[in-house]
Amino acid sequence: xxxxxxxxxxxxxxxxxxxxxxxxxxxxxxxxxxxxxxxxxxxxxxxxxxxxxxxxxxxxxxxxxxxxxxxxxxxxxxxxxxxxxxxxxxxxxxxxxxxxxxxxxxxxxxxxxxxxxxxxxxxxxxxxxxxxxxxxxxxxxxxxxxxxxxxxxxxxxxxxxxxxxxxxxxxxxxxxxxxxxxxxxxxxxxxxxxxxxxxxxxxxxxxxxxxxxxxxxxxxxxxxxxxxxxxxxxxxxxxxxxxxxxxxxxxxxxxxxxxxxxxxxxxxxxxxxxxxxxxxxxxxxxxxxxxxxxxxxxxxxxxxxxxxxxxxxxxxxxxxxxxxxxxxxxxxxxx
Amino acid sequence: xxxxxxxxxxxxxxxxxxxxxxxxxxxxxxxxxxxxxxxxxxxxxxxxxxxxxxxxxxxxxxxxxxxxxxxxxxxxxxxxxxxxxxxxxxxxxxxxxxxxxxxxxxxxxxxxxxxxxxxxxxxxxxxxxxxxxxxxxxxxxxxxxxxxxxxxxxxxxxxxxxxxxxxxxxxxxxxxxxxxxxxxxxxxxxxxxxxxxxxxxxxxxxxxxxxxxxxxxxxxxxxxxxxxxxxxxxxxxxxxxxxxxxxxxxxxxxxxxxxxxxxxxxxxxxxxxxxxxxxxxxxxxxxxxxxxxxxxxxxxxxxxxxxxxxxxxxxxxxxxxxxxxxxxxxxxxxx
Numbered sequence: 287x288x289x290x291x292x293x294x295x296x297x298x299x300x301x302x303x304x305x306x307x308x309x310x311x312x313x314x315x316x317x318x319x320x321x322x323x324x325x326x327x328x329x330x331x332x333x334x335x336x337x338x339x340x341x342x343x344x345x346x347x348x349x350x351x352x353x354x355x356x357x358x359x360x361x362x363x364x365x366x367x368x369x370x371x372x373x374x375x376x377x378x379x380x381x382x383x384x385x386x387x388x389x390x391x392x393x394x395x396x397x398x399x400x401x402x403x404x405x406x407x408x409x410x411x412x413x414x415x416x417x418x419x420x421x422x423x424x425x426x427x428x429x430x431x432x433x434x435x436x437x438x439x440x441x442x443x444x445x446x447x448x449x450x451x452x453x454x455x456x457x458x459x460x461x462x463x464x465x466x467x468x469x470x471x472x473x474x475x476x477x478x479x480x481x482x483x484x485x486x487x488x489x490x491x492x493x494x495x496x497x498x499x500x501x502x503x504x505x506x507x508x509x510x511x512x513x514x515x516x517x518x519x520x521x522x523x524x525x526x527x528x529x530x531x532x533x534x535x536x537x538x539x540x541x542x543x544x545x546x547x548x549x550x551x552x553x554x555x556x557x558x559x560x561x562x563x564x565x566x567x568x569x570x571x572x573x574x575x576x577x578x579x580x581x582x583x584x585x586x587x588x589x590x591x592x593x594x595x596x597x598x599x600x601x602x603x604x605x606x607x608x609x610x611x612x613x614x615x616x617x618x619x620x621x
Numbered sequence: 622x623x624x625x626x627x628x629x630x631x632x633x634x635x636x637x638x639x640x641x642x643x644x645x646x647x648x649x650x651x652x653x654x655x656x657x658x659x660x661x662x663x664x665x666x667x668x669x670x671x672x673x674x675x676x677x678x679x680x681x682x683x684x685x686x687x688x689x690x691x692x693x694x695x696x697x698x699x700x701x702x703x704x705x706x707x708x709x710x711x712x713x714x715x716x717x718x719x720x721x722x723x724x725x726x727x728x729x730x731x732x733x734x735x736x737x738x739x740x741x742x743x744x745x746x747x748x749x750x751x752x753x754x755x756x757x758x759x760x761x762x763x764x765x766x767x768x769x770x771x772x773x774x775x776x777x778x779x780x781x782x783x784x785x786x787x788x789x790x791x792x793x794x795x796x797x798x799x800x801x802x803x804x805x806x807x808x809x810x811x812x813x814x815x816x817x818x819x820x821x822x823x824x825x826x827x828x829x830x831x832x833x834x835x836x837x838x839x840x841x842x843x844x845x846x847x848x849x850x851x852x853x854x855x856x857x858x859x860x861x862x863x864x865x866x867x868x869x870x871x872x873x874x875x876x877x878x879x880x881x882x883x884x885x886x887x888x889x890x891x892x893x894x895x896x897x898x899x900x901x902x903x904x905x906x907x908x909x910x911x912x913x914x915x916x917x918x919x920x921x922x923x924x925x926x927x928x929x930x931x932x933x934x935x936x937x938x939x940x941x942x943x944x945x946x947x948x949x950x951x952x953x954x955x956x
Contacts (some may be wrong), residue, residue: 364853385796388735388789396731396785400778401721435763442796443735446788453781454723460721461777533886609667 292363295528297322301568302369304328304356304402305337305376306349309479310418310471312341313516314373314523314592319345321524328365328376330355335378336480340616352521356398356444363405366413371527373394374402374455375418377448384444395447396454403458403466414533416526419452420445421538421582423470431544431583434470434536441577452536459534465534469522471539471583476602477609481617489513489550493603496554497610506568507548510579512541515602518595527601542595550599557603572580630863632657637704639663639691639737640672640711641684644814645753645806647676648851649708649779649858650681653829654680656859662843663700663711670713671815684913700742701748706862709737709790710753712783719779730782738793738801749868750801751861755780756917766879768920769805769871776912787871794869802867804857806874807917811851811937812944816952824885825850828938829914829953831889831896832945841903842883845914847876850937853930856943860926867926875919877930885934892938930938 301318305311306327312566328347329337342349354361356376366372377395378384384391399417406413423446424432425439440446455466475489484491495502522539528533545553551563568576587593597605610617636653641662653660662684664672677684689696691711701707712730713719715947719726732753741748759767760774775781790801810824819826830837857874861867880888886898903911922928932940943951 308699388739389732392735393734397724397727400727404723437770437772440788440792442792446785446792449788450781450785453775453784454778457775457777457781 289567292435292524292528293515296371296524297341299323299370300368301325301371301373302328302365302431303373303375307331307337307339307341307351308375309336309375310474310516310519310523311342311375312338312402312478313476313589314375314520315349316345317520317524319348326348326365326369327351328354328356329473333596334483334485336486338478338616340613341478348516356402357393359405360403362402365412366402366405369413372406372413372415373418373523374399374415376472377418377451378495378587379420379444381422381442381444382485384442384447388443391443391447395444395451399451399454403454403464406464407462407582408456411464413465414527415455415464416523416532417455417468417538419468419470420448421470421472421580423449423452424580427506427575427580430579431540431581432538433583434510434538434586456534465533467534467541468536470536470582471519472512472514472541474514474516476606478516479606481610482619483507493558493564493606493610494550496558497607499560502551502555502561502563503561504547505567505572507546509547510544511547511550512544512581513550513599513602514539514595518597519536522587522591525593529591537587537590538582538584539587539621540582540595542598544581545599551612553599554603554607557600558607627859627863628656628912631706631859632870634658634705635703636660636706636708637663637700637757638708638710642666642672642676642686643675643710644671644676645809645851645854645858646708646710647673647813648811649710649855650677650684651680652855652859654674654683660684661700661704662686663689663691669818669820671821673813673951675948676813682797686753691737692728694740696738701736701737701740701745704745704748707741707748707750708753708858708862709734709750712753712786714755714779716777716779717784717820719777723778726778726782730779730786734786734789738789738799741799742797746797746799748800749862750790752787752790752797752801752803754803754805754871755783756807756915758784758787759915761912762915766875766913766916767873768918769873769921786863787850791869791871798867802861802869803871803875804861804869805843805871805917806854807847807849807876808850809849809854811941814941816945817954826885827889828893828945829943832942832949837886837896837898839900840907841897842881842900844882845879845916846882847879847916848885848934848937849874849876849930850932853932857922857926857928861929864926870925872922872925873917873919873920875917875930877933879914879916881933889933889938889942892935893942910951925946
């Protein structure tokens, strides 16, 4: 199935996106509105989590925004009704915050996931559910590239809880027949990502520093990672939502090519046309939670759903820096 | 290290056991008291969970029982202080209950584990912690026997949350230097196991039926499993608590030999000298959560700590049925 063919599955359908004002949620919403879906966005706009009303500016008159917290079980019980699709993207994704406050991470990434699945089971058992998981649950890989059967060794509370959140979807699919699946996203970047602080993603912060003409502090520089451009990630959600073959499955996403941190920052500074970088040794306190090199094997989703990443790093970073140059005042501060 | 040598590590030491009035906790307490430890048992005696004051009858004057719930963060903050060892055995372990009420399972098996680890981190960072995990987190195995690097595919909410509970211990060990480890117990049986209802273990219920002279209903009968006798399981906790080599590690336990369900029930009826069994086809609704054959590879703990199971099934079931015959009125009803 191509993305264009998949788009037809959403025409005149009801779609709920949790975390809908966030990075991935808003980009997905824009795509779905253009495909003819009736989109409801649920977001609690918690400070610093990444939700931003400006993210949906291109479609703001064509979506319904419902400010609510996925931890609000009664609200979610109502909101899941009559939806054809549920893209479940609400989450606490900061690793640092998960260690500072493991309880909030647990409430959002575990308890709210259970209550959302219970809501679907009780009020809308036919809804198609796509859960946003992350390759970070693998921890330090034993071999590369990492496929879906690789041992998972999460390195922080956020990784543990996201792993559990994903497993609830798979268990509810197997035991109760819910039509749920999960995408393990690798590092994803692009317009509308959070650049306001550096607790969620290093790359968002680097982009901001490059555009501010600052020197980016690179620790080490040799760590290899893969990066998915947002349009590719959105395409994976579109395909997974539209395909019955995805039900009960977990799929890795991936990037066009693995790159070192040094290559990443060089490409960023070139794409931005501003900024610089300084390489310093890897600090000891980071070494304890370092995972070494990581990149994902995405052959399972390529075989099952025909997905693969198409936007290279230079092209993606040019589009990203161009976006923030044009819309900077909506992202540098405030939410 | 032998068990006897390990016992010396507990002489005049302070030991806290959560779930201390339960099956494993009480047997461990009896062993530790005999090794000269000062033992505090925390248990909330929740109906049907398995805690039973009669379990500690042989040492009741030599342990301190503190009725409290591990979800009580303030109580646990106090209780972990000045302990040398924490055997963390409190848990909701019924798979059926975890699907009926996933929130309670989450509160006990995830949230309370985080708060217990936070309590240790804040008030007793030197305490040695052994967490009781389960091989049930592996789900349906891809190959046999199952070692610790095998893919985990929990089949119910209880399996997911126990997996998370285990991972918190490992992450807190790696990130904060807590001296925590986990034992993945396989099916464990023996005196003081719960036989009051059949929602926790099938074997406990079978033992009760055999002693009542009833016909045990065996579904299928060919499913292979491994069973650990309680004294062997207690020995593993003793060794793991006493050994620095265990810190940050996860170990499978296992049984002397894998047996089919039919062999198990035949052995049980012979050991009890009463009861009978009827074999019926495997019901369709159980098939959805069936895991096929399972037995664990325990070579990691054998190499690292010198543990291996020593009590065969016939011997273990004879001791178990003899115990319940003698103490039946304390187990057939009430808690």
